[in-house]
Amino acid sequence: MESIQVKTVDPIGQELLKSAYQRGLKLSWDRFEKLQPQDGFLRVGLSCPYGCLQGPCRIDPFGRGAEQGFCGLDRDGMVAALFLRLALSGAMEAMPEEKGGSEPSWPPALKDAVSRALKNLGGDRTSPAEAQRAAALLNRPMESPESLIRQALRLALLTVAWLLKGPASDARKKSLPLKVGYGLLAQKEINIGVCGRPSSEFLKSLLAEVDRIHPDNGQVLSLGEFIPLDAGCLPFTCTSGEAESVLISGRINGLIAGPGTDPSIIELCRTLNIPAASSIDPKTIRGLVQKAGEKKPPGLQAVLQLQPSWVEEAEVVVAPSHLEESFRQGPAKKIAVLGGADHPCHPLGWIPTEVTPALLGKGFAVAGWGDGGLWMIKKGLASEKTKRPVQILGGKRGPVLALKALASSGRLKEVKGICFTGLKSCQDLAMALGLACLGLRVGMAVPLPLWGSEKVRNLLQERLAAAGGSLTHFDHPAQADEILDWFLK
Numbered sequence: 261m262e263s264i265q266v267k268t269v270d271p272i273g274q275e276l277l278k279s280a281y282q283r284g285l286k287l288s289w290d291r292f293e294k295l296q297p298q299d300g301f302l303r304v305g306l307s308c309p310y311g312c313l314q315g316p317c318r319i320d321p322f323g324r325g326a327e328q329g330f331c332g333l334d335r336d337g338m339v340a341a342l343f344l345r346l347a348l349s350g351a352m353e354a355m356p357e358e359k360g361g362s363e364p365s366w367p368p369a370l371k372d373a374v375s376r377a378l379k380n381l382g383g384d385r386t387s388p389a390e391a392q393r394a395a396a397l398l399n400r401p402m403e404s405p406e407s408l409i410r411q412a413l414r415l416a417l418l419t420v421a422w423l424l425k426g427p428a429s430d431a432r433k434k435s436l437p438l439k440v441g442y443g444l445l446a447q448k449e450i451n452i453g454v455c456g457r458p459s460s461e462f463l464k465s466l467l468a469e470v471d472r473i474h475p476d477n478g479q480v481l482s483l484g485e486f487i488p489l490d491a492g493c494l495p496f497t498c499t500s501g502e503a504e505s506v507l508i509s510g511r512i513n514g515l516i517a518g519p520g521t522d523p524s525i526i527e528l529c530r531t532l533n534i535p536a537a538s539s540i541d542p543k544t545i546r547g548l549v550q551k552a553g554e555k556k557p558p559g560l561q562a563v564l565q566l567q568p569s570w571v572e573e574a575e576v577v578v579a580p581s582h583l584e585e586s587f588r589q590g591p592a593k594k595i596a597v598l599g600g601a602d603h604p605c606h607p608l609g610w611i612p613t614e615v616t617p618a619l620l621g622k623g624f625a626v627a628g629w630g631d632g633g634l635w636m637i638k639k640g641l642a643s644e645k646t647k648r649p650v651q652i653l654g655g656k657r658g659p660v661l662a663l664k665a666l667a668s669s670g671r672l673k674e675v676k677g678i679c680f681t682g683l684k685s686c687q688d689l690a691m692a693l694g695l696a697c698l699g700l701r702v703g704m705a706v707p708l709p710l711w712g713s714e715k716v717r718n719l720l721q722e723r724l725a726a727a728g729g730s731l732t733h734f735d736h737p738a739q740a741d742e743i744l745d746w747f748l749k
């Protein structure tokens with residue numbers, strides 16, 4: 261309990277964690293602590309990723325045990341193959357829904373950067389066939405680390421191209437209003453939380469049902485996922501790393517679990533007697549909304565006196581043209597893009613809330629995305645009342661929105677860095693790599709599984725440097741001042 265303040269920078273979040281501890285509830289932090297040390301082989305890339313059942317083989321990072329896999333695969337080949345495996349998963353996550361993905365089409369402003377990147381990686385185009393080729397390479401060791409890294413980077417470019425295309429629904433408006441904060445939980449009596457990403461049809465039915473059954477005292481809140489609606493985004497009561505804390509607040513009366521919801525959320529709902537339903541079946545909506553309005557079960561007691569005013573607001577960019585206009589008007593000549601998912605390596609909110617004010621103080625224009633962006637809003641850094649508010653980019657593909665906007669306004673050279681405070685999915689990693697392939701300076705605040713092979717790290721940096729980009733990562737969770745120094749260099 262004494263370490264609660266190093267788990268989140270939010271004082272309300274700290275109170276909720278204390279309450280969980282006192283009630284004997286086990287949350288993600290307890291699981292994270294019990295999991296230590298996490299798999300050290302995998303962490304440095306020395307756990308074989310090939311689709312081979314003669315393993316699993318691991319190579320000793322210190323050279324005191326196995327130096328090769330059963331088939332003779334060495335550490336460089338293993339690390340490079342794991343990197344390719346992650347890039348392939350990232351590309352698959354980003355692949356548009358149409359069968360087999362689509363041929364990438366790049367905005368005109370990026371054509372030069374793309375052709376430079378492709379020249380460096382071999383070939384004059386990327387296509388959905390890159391994924392098949394990568395899958396074939398990962399059947400059994402047969403290619404050099406150079407080829408595997410090149411293929412990973414080609415997939416990373418494809419990932420950026422697919423993310424640039426984005427879902428059609430995101431393009432309807434240039435920006436959307438968004439509210440964030442624990443105070444939302446105190447604004448209405450009945451709160452239905454949404455985890456993961458239910459379909460827009462499901463959400464429309466859910467909102468209509470809440471309006472019908474609880475017209476004056478019900479609302480639907482996001483527990484960490486960016487969910488655009490026609491007129492605005494679903495209000496966020498918390499970032500993704502705080503979803504469990506919000507459940508123990510005693511102010512969530514029902515939960516919808518969309519695709520991507522962690523199993524721990526469903527389990528915690530069971531423990532706390534919070535009615536929960538999957539978003540797969542729309543028939544569950546009515547029952548869930550009705551149950552949410554019933555008398556609170558004994559486990560669901562409000563544990564904090566929350567003030568309705570504890571809410572911050574911002575305008576979230578969903579179309580690059582909006583960001584382009586903002587950057588055009590802004591006088592700053594140095595641009596920092598900072599964001600990404602909450603990660604248990606760092607206290608929640610620490611890097612975005614420490615580094616952003618320091619960058620603004622040094623004359624940077626800052627854009628944030630993901631949980632990092634939400635922490636900036638919570639801190640009031642995106643408020644129109646501030647002298648130079650940060651720009652908040654909607655959704656997980658925030659950095660590619662920035663890429664498109666900055667390329668179109670001819671300001672890519674002013675980008676001092678794009679830093680990922682945390683990674684949650686392989687898509688994040690593939691996107692980061694793709695941005696570096698296009699000549700941008702990219703940083704990571706969490707370690708990547710590359711420390712098992714110096715050769716692979718060098719190969720990667722050489723490839724990226726040839727395209728004018730770079731990827732900085734640390735062998736430890738980076739401190740806020742390391743990230744700040746990286747931006748200022």
Ligand code: SF4
Binds near residue numbers: 332
């Ligand atoms: S491919 Fe080689 S190193 Fe990997 S599991 Fe199979 S035998 Fe082991």
